[in-house]
Amino acid sequence: MKMGVSLARLALAHMVVLACLLGVAAQGLCAEKIWVDAAGYVLFKNDRGDVVRKDFVRYADVLFDDMPKKTGYFFCTLDGLETQVPVxxxxxxxxxxxxxxxxxxxxxxxxxxxxxxxDLAGSLTGMDHFEMEYFNALTGKNEVGFILGTDVLEIHFTDTSRVSK
Structure with a gap:
């Protein structure tokens, strides 16, 4: 009996893994991640509720087949009209x-x-988080990290000269 339960659980685990893999594959076909060369900083709330600043050298934008948002644009509604403001x-x-x-x-x-x-991240990146490349002073290298979109309060751009027109 224990053997049957173990096999059933194993089969269920394999089905869950397969479903996850298929889901990821399906998402990958209809979404494209593009790095936008815009530098700036994000103000966000951390786990303790403190407002923290994080500088970034570029951010990831994701385009989905079923969304009208363009790469390097901020999606919002201005005067009742859907608008895309160039970053x-x-x-x-x-x-x-x-x-x-x-x-x-x-x-x-x-x-x-x-x-x-x-949230701000969703309107800018099409994702539920703000994925960015930033300089890590401890390692002396650029690294990739993210902040949940619901925690992002402000996004400031300090250098957008490398963003394609």
Whole structure:
């Protein structure tokens, strides 16, 4: 009897692993990750609730076949219209953590109140997190890390000169 239970559990575990592999493969076919060469910093809340700054040298943008978002653009609603603001023009993106609204400040216009349909990371990267490459002073090398999108409060761009037009 114990042998039957073990085999059943093993079979179930194999089915779960297979389903996960198929899910990952299916996601990989309809999504493409592209690194955007925009530098800046993110302000986010850590586990203790402290606001922390993390500098980045570039970030990952993911395009899905079924989403209208373009690479290197911030997706939001401005004056009731879905809008994509080019990252190369953005200075700051902030979101009110208590509402769906925030502000986008660009190089050629003052701050605009916008509706952000998801968290800041989702509107910028198409993912539920902000994946970035950053310089690690301890190792002396660039590394890749991420911050959950719900923790991101502000994104500031300090160098967008390498973002393709």
């Amino acid at each position: 190369r023009d953005i200075l700051t993106v902030k979101r009110d953590p208590n509402t769906d609204f925030g502000t986008v400040t660009t190089t050629n216009t003052p701050s605009h109140a916008v509706k952000i349909p998801q």
